[in-house]
Amino acid sequence: MNSPTADLNREDLHASVSLPVMDTMNFLNEITHRYREAISFAPGRPYDGFFDVEQIFTYIRRYLDHLAARGDSPAHIRDAIFQYGPTGGQIRDLIAASLREDENIDVPAESIVVTLGCQEAMFLAIRALMAGRDDVLLLPSPCYVGITGAAHLLGVQIAAVHEREDGLSGDDVAAAVQEQVAAGRRPRAVYVNPDHANPSGVTMSLRARRDLLEVAARHDLLILEDSPYRLVSTGRRLPTIKTLDRDRRVVHLGSFSKTVFPGARVGFAVADQVVTDARGRTGLLADELVKIKSMLTVNTPSLSQAAIAGALLESGGRVTDLTEKTAAYYSDTMRATLDCLDRVFPLDVRERLGVSWNVPSGGFFLTLRVPFRADEAALARSAEEYGVIWTPMSYFYPQGGDDHGIRLSTSYLSPAEIEAGVSRLAEFVRSEIRRPGR
Amino acid sequence: MNSPTADLNREDLHASVSLPVMDTMNFLNEITHRYREAISFAPGRPYDGFFDVEQIFTYIRRYLDHLAARGDSPAHIRDAIFQYGPTGGQIRDLIAASLREDENIDVPAESIVVTLGCQEAMFLAIRALMAGRDDVLLLPSPCYVGITGAAHLLGVQIAAVHEREDGLSGDDVAAAVQEQVAAGRRPRAVYVNPDHANPSGVTMSLRARRDLLEVAARHDLLILEDSPYRLVSTGRRLPTIKTLDRDRRVVHLGSFSKTVFPGARVGFAVADQVVTDARGRTGLLADELVKIKSMLTVNTPSLSQAAIAGALLESGGRVTDLTEKTAAYYSDTMRATLDCLDRVFPLDVRERLGVSWNVPSGGFFLTLRVPFRADEAALARSAEEYGVIWTPMSYFYPQGGDDHGIRLSTSYLSPAEIEAGVSRLAEFVRSEIRRPGR
Known part of the structure; x- marks a missing residue:
């Protein structure tokens, strides 16, 4: 031949x-x-001078000891490292607890999906929400390239909203929505990096956060909130938009890459929105993200989750104690x-x-x-x-x-x-x- | 409000x-x-009775010792666990060596992309290859659900080819291609599970493998070869389709989930096809998959790669010695x-x-x-x-x-x-x- x-x-x-x-x-x-x-x-890399090779053994051991202390069988403990795990994640309860402690975000563990860093969380959220050809994702301009790239992978339409010196303005978002609607498109969500944004460094004021929530409610947008730098910054922290959210308007996207270590690639999405199917049965948006994840990465490595869990357990469940x-x-x-x-x-x-x-x-x-x-x-x-x-x-x-x-x-x-x-x-x-x- | x-x-x-x-x-x-x-x-789960919790520490330690023995600095060793790694993967050389030893597949390390199990490898390959609305992916029927799901995530058109008792037949694939072309579509690739397929259990004969290569060459299809069970089966192994491939016709998709352990979620794609851009510059398909991966999971966890590398090093680089x-x-x-x-x-x-x-x-x-x-x-x-x-x-x-x-x-x-x-x-x-x- x-x-x-x-x-x-x-x-x-x-x-x-x-x-x-x-x-x-x-x-x-x-x-x-x-x-x-x-x-x-x-490079926007985390500083690595504080890492110590022996920590990795300590973290994993700490998680195994935790499982033993709560009475898990040896077979279960072994599988918590070596086997496939639930697609939604095996440390959702620990993440939920840390969100309550660190961020005053109070959500059930089932509304959390453990992901391959924040990048996979963004991808899952976009894939779930951007359903039709006319759906549009609003992005700040300038914007983190990971979200733009994920949208392009999926052929999702985007519309840029100019970022001001104090971040995304509700009025600008509202104007962009109207422009898109006038062009026959349907804005579904707006992505935002409210604290010390990548690339600009800009932080949204409390007022701007509330404005964005109000505009999102008025135009029925979801807010995709990604804030990797807030827990590694000193000084007064404004509340996350999710903390201010009373309507489940925000899908909060998080990561342990900057706070614990990047080599585990553990992030998460908080998706507590109720989803109703055609037969009237209800579930959470997290359940839908889990389905998508099963076709993308199956589950976040058990080993990675074990290491992050160990770090959280060592710090008494607070990320802020680690950072x-x-x-x-x-x-x-x-x-x-x-x-x-x-x-x-x-x-x-x-x-x-x-x-x-x-x-x-x-x-x-x-x-x-x-x-x-x-x-x-x-x-x-x-x-x-x-x-x-x-x-x-x-x-x-x-x-x-x-x-x-x-x-x-x-x-x-x-x-x-x-x-x-x-x-x-x-x-x-x-x-x-x-x-x-x- | x-x-x-x-x-x-x-x-x-x-x-x-x-x-x-x-x-x-x-x-x-x-x-x-x-x-x-x-x-x-x-459940198609790997049996876990042979896992031992202490193995995880041994594997990681083995990899760290290997880095030290080859003269890596303490900072580099630390980063090989804790830091972000190259998007294409940090253990490509070890995987290339094991493919030569176990499968007689001889490819340069740069043609390998380390992925989150085989699932992400499938997703990357489909996203890269299925470019236009008329592009079609051929799938055996019945077929592993992961590939069908990944195609649906991307809105990629599929066409099912009936699987016979000795696997996918070249003639059936050729007929499906002609049918698709007649309908104005462009078949780009065919997915196949040649050994002990999930779900059917069927294995393609050597003849059927050669036929498929020939049909693929005739119709300019790529073959996506996924064979997770061959190295955990006893008895005589037929060569992989990639081993028989002389034209870089096959993108070989692999995983260590069945051979080492699933909790690391380490897989890979072998994509040694040469890609030429509009300016005549050449690279490998692997480089294009890496770009897509950067927008999906950024990189496969360094920690997971360290554990799998440790297992490979322990076995002298042969997966078959582990299984x-x-x-x-x-x-x-x-x-x-x-x-x-x-x-x-x-x-x-x-x-x-x-x-x-x-x-x-x-x-x-x-x-x-x-x-x-x-x-x-x-x-x-x-x-x-x-x-x-x-x-x-x-x-x-x-x-x-x-x-x-x-x-x-x-x-x-x-x-x-x-x-x-x-x-x-x-x-x-x-x-x-x-x-x-x-």
Whole structure:
């Protein structure tokens, strides 16, 4: 048989693999790989200096001891590590307890679905809610790329809502709804990152949270709330939108990647909405998410759940008891970055140059505004000539946006790297401003 | 604010959550829950009697020692458990080595994507390949529900190809392709479970494997090969279709759930097809699957990969060295089930009654054919009156099929349970045959 090979053209593959954001992420990876000596403000990785290899054994052992103490049989304990588990998750009760302790979110364990990080939780929620071709998902602009990517995987229509300096505004969401409805589409849900958003660093005010709930109720939208940075930030925390929610209007999406450790990939969705079927039988939205999950990942690894459960048990069930040290670390690195920016661009200088930045109250990210195009060509010059890497803000606009923004991640660098990195960044910015023909 | 709650009707959710197979699986779960004393031939679970809780610590320690022995820094070793990992996976080299040792599949590590079990691997492959509205996925009938479910999640069109007693036939696949093309659709891939298929138990002959490759080449189809039971079966193994493949025609989908343990949820896709983009740059299909995975689960848990790697390292890199005991166990339970069936339905009796079954050479499943409707009502009578549970074969037909088949899973029961269970099953079958008005 002398058949041709089964090789492929990318145009013949699903459009999601050719998404601009996918290619731009590749570009960023290439740059990072090529300029290994550069200081990188690009990756939004958790700081790992506090991890200790022996912890993993302690966590798993702690969970096994807990099962034994509550009287589980040896066969059950063995299966809690080695066997398939329930699709909805085996540590839902512990997660429900931690949500009550940490967030004043009081939901039954059955309304929780344990997922592969927040990413799978987003995917499940979108798949369940975006049912028809006219259904639209509203996204802030700029926005976390994971939700935009998940929508594209499913061919779900999106509509971008400009994010203001204090986050998504209810009025803007209401206007977007009206525009979509006028175009014959049906807005079903709005995604929001209320605390120290990725990528902007912006936090919604209490008033903005209440406004969003009201607009969502008025237009019968669900709110997909994703807030990975709030429990690793110091200072006063505003209530989650789910905590304020009295109508089961919010599907709250969570993760232990930033609070415990990313290598377990354990997240969850809180979906306590009542769903009624054609025969009048009722269940929870969580039950529907479980069905979808069974066709995607079957169940979250028992081993991962055991490790996270062990960590929760060690801390008395409160995530906030686990994150004191890391929250202080992130607060210091954000503060250090802001101080360095103040030093390299004093008030009069930044005004003259047209450079500015926001001052996030926590989280991993801040936005630097510059008077030149912060595009891939600029990034390449920054990496090659100045040894500093950052992320173009334009990567994060779901439907396009201006390219005068830079995302700086402050979570992963040491104070010395921040100091040197911000100096290099200042030199790069000055050189771009001086650049002829920009 | 006195807004209505955000509760939902199931018709407003995506159609995948109302799939018949989802409701039928719920029915099966309910039955199993309600009749706890019944002997169940329903779950296709791996036998867990050989697991030992302390193994998990040994496996993880083994992997950490391996990293230390090859000279990784303490920070790198720590991150190999706790941090995010590469989206494609961190143990691709070990998996590539085991594929060479166990299966004579020789592919570069970069062509492998480590996934959340085989389920995510199927999802990634379907999402990448099924690009346009006219693209069709060919499925055997009956078929594993995971692939049908994944196709429905994505709204991908499917076409069922009748599975014969020796598996999928090339001629039937060719006929299905022609029928689809005539209807204006584009068949892109065919899914197949060549060894001891779930649900039927059927194994494709060597000839049938070669035929399928030839038909796939002729019609430019990719073959999605999923074979979870072959390395946990004794006796002579035919080569995988990927082993026979000279044209990169096969995307091979694998899992360590049956061979090592399910609680890690580690599987993989082998996607060594070359993909060329519009600018003429080439990469592998694996790279495209990685992009999709980044929007689905980000990466397979580092912790899970560490545990599986530890098991592979302990066995000298061969999965087959890990599965000797379990393969013998499954061989015994399959043999015991077949012997019991022979005893309760001797040749003359089975001919008179119109009862028959196939004799799988391995795996977890066999098909019992009965002369009455083996539907949910029959299952309810079987559970309530005879204390025995099984799965209606009708659950597994992607586009409908006859309802005179019963799937028996033999993997999870003890010899005593099999003996008692088959006796009860025989009584149930005889009572159904005598049942007035059937």
